[in-house]
Amino acid sequence: MKVKNVVIAGLGGQGVLKASDILADAAFRAGFDVKKSELHGMSQRGGSVSSDVRYGEGILSPMVPPGEADVLVVLEETQVEINRPTLRAGGVLIAPDVLAPEALKNKKSLNVALLGAASTVLDIADEHWIAAMHANLAEKLHTLNEQAFEIGREAARARGLS
Template identity: 85%
Template sequence: MTKVTNVVIAGLGGQGVLKASDILADAAFRAGFDVKKSELHGMSQRGGSVSSDVRFGTRVLSPMVPPGEADVLLVLEATQIEINRPTLRDGGILIGPDVLAEGALKNKKSLNVALLGAASTVLDIPEDEWFAAMYANLAEKLHKINEQAFALGRAAALERSQAD
């Protein structure tokens, strides 16, 4: 049996949930994993709930994370935490917007990348693959601000884990 890492990314339409899942899936693929991804758009165009499942490992058969089996639940909007909590396995890791200090981000649109930075501390993907995936999935004019957001999220998560 091969280990598959299950990640659910959730938030509201317009927050970059799908872009975050694209970056994660790309980074995992670049790191040599088999990757499957699934999206649930809901009412994304109206700010409704949006979620995306990303699964990666040696061999992945299904794109859907079974209920209660997410290793990581990354949530961009606090109101979506309880809605999506049932996807998280016992002992799984919840990463929410509270990982960052209020006002820490220069651009709120980079929250998705900042939380990927936080997730990078617990996912087995080399940092250079994260950056390659970001560059491939974001316009060049957004690279610098998102590099900063990723580093901020990563530092905040490492600081929090050392405090625990």
């Protein structure tokens, strides 16, 4: 399999790193070689945060080179243009506007909802996503986040992303 490059970006406290943990775990469970890196910036003060996840066969570096992200997931609209240079020509941008404003019961699950949207263009089976969510989130959050993931998937399909 060709290497898949995914960048997840947002602001500190939005769950960028948790989303990248779930993605990396799901890809690993699917049998891929996975590398992940993080750039925290001023994350404790609501500053920019990004995480690169690369998976496929024989991944040597965790960093996604500029202009080579197949998928860019951005959790905060103000971070779209800042991170757009990471996206390759023809790559897929997934931003909060993929969801209707009232779609989520809990805004803290936006990261998982946007992962759900990303899952429609990433070759990882559903059972690996669910197992990764369960492994990376507290049990009391499983149902809420499974619903958010599905809301993201449905929104992406409605927009023709899959």
